[in-house]
Amino acid sequence: MSVRATLPAACAEWLAQAADGIDTGIEPASIILPRLSGAGLVGAGVPAEAGGSGGDIVDGVAAISAVAQESMASAFVLWGQRTYIEYLLQSPNRELEGRYLPDLLEGRIAGATALSNAMKFLAGLEPLQITARQDGDTLVLDGKMPWVTNLRPAGFHVAAAVDRADGGPAFIISLAHDDEGLVRSADLELIGMRSSDTAAVTLTGVRVGRDRILAEKAVDWLPRVRPAFVGLQCGMSIGLARRAIIEAGNAAGSGRGVLGEPIAEVQNLLDRTEARLFAGLRSREFEVDAASLFELRIELADIVAEAVSLELQAAGGRAYLARSGRDFARRWREAAFVPLITPSLVQLKSALQQKLKAA
Structure with missing residues (x-):
């Protein structure tokens, strides 16, 4: 099974030219989301009746992959936006979807997911970092979100998992940039x-109504959205690996023909892993078999590492020169981030180890 998204020519050209500036912070983050939205990438996999371009979650993964081939940072922004949109689509809170979705699809406001902590909580790896107490009909929240992407200062919504101070079931809520008591840090x-x-968020006495709740019971809802959360993440690895393989193949010329076979092998492995991911997302098997999804995410991280290593070997010394190796150096930094994307590889492996011990 192969699904490929093709970037509009103008978007692809812009990303190629801006990728280094986006990576180093020279290009302002504020221009990324409107560009991606204008190219139709935010709506990939969003039902047409909801304002998107149709398709399913696999189309969303493919769109992120296509962007990651040019710029991992831009793909990271798209992941945050598209994942938050997926939460709205899968939430029983239809009123919130109707209120927020049009602006999100048009890139007028950002969507962010602070559910990395929640996914680790679901796997038994750490407690929730936000608590809520009831004050009449209002929820009062305190806590922190130490690392969140796509927190656009001009305006954002962010999904967070919250523990109840009274000991009731944890829930998922949507917070906004202008909620009193919510403070966004400077960019990390x-x-x-x-x-x-990418920044941190601190909550001090943030008061919100129950109309912002995305899911009343986190432990029931999170397993249903986890495949989209992790699957869309995998799009970043797929795109980065694919670009490194292309560059390795282009560079493996005179004196480096010995790399032809390993390049072909890693390409075949990427194709097979991508196909397994897409099949599992469409069959919804990952909702009950999270371990297989975690294993695919780990495998894709290994493929990224192998792909950029082959690109380095194929390019030789040119990859280590500041001018000719600029794009490779960016991909090397991007590849270093893949194991750290939450849940990190260490956390995923820990969750798998716990599952084996419990079996």
Whole structure:
């Protein structure tokens, strides 16, 4: 099974020219989302009746993959936007979807997911970092979100998992940039992927109504959205690996023909892994078999590492020169981020190990 998204020519050309500036922070993050939205990428896999371009979650993964071939930071922004949209689509809160979705699809406001903590909570890896107490009909929230992407200062919505101070079931809520008591930090000082509006959020006495709740019971809802959360993440690895393989193949000329076979092998492995991911997303098997999804995410990270290593070997010393190796250096930094995307590879492997011990 192969699904490929093709970037509009103008978008592809812009991403190719801006990728280094986006990675280093020279290009402003504010221009990324409107560009991606204008190219129809935000609506990929969103039902046409909801304002999207149709298709399914696999089309969303393919769109992120296509962007990641040019710019991992831009793909990271698209992942945050598309994942938040998926939460709205899968939430029983239809009123919230109707209120937020048009602006999200048009790129007028950003959507972010702070559910990495929740996914680790679901796997038994850490407690939730936000708590809520009831004050009449209002929820009062305190806590933190230490690392969130696509927190566009001009306006954002962010999904968060919340523990109840009274001991009731944890729930998922949507917060907004202008909620009183919500403070966005300055952008985190990343070594790359700087123009991604990645920051921390602190909540101090934030008061919101129950109309912002996306799901009343996190433990029931999270397994249903986890395949989209992780699957869309995998699009970043697929796109980065594919671009590195292309570049390795182009560079493996005179004196480097010995690399032909390993390049072909990693390409075949990428194709097979991508096909398994797409099949599992469409069959919805990952809703009950999270372990297989985690294993695919780990495998894709290994493929990325092998692909950029082959690109380096194929390019030789040119890859280590500042001018000729600029794009490779960016991909090397992007590849270094793949194991850290939450849930990180260490956390995924820990969850798999716990599952084996419990079996």
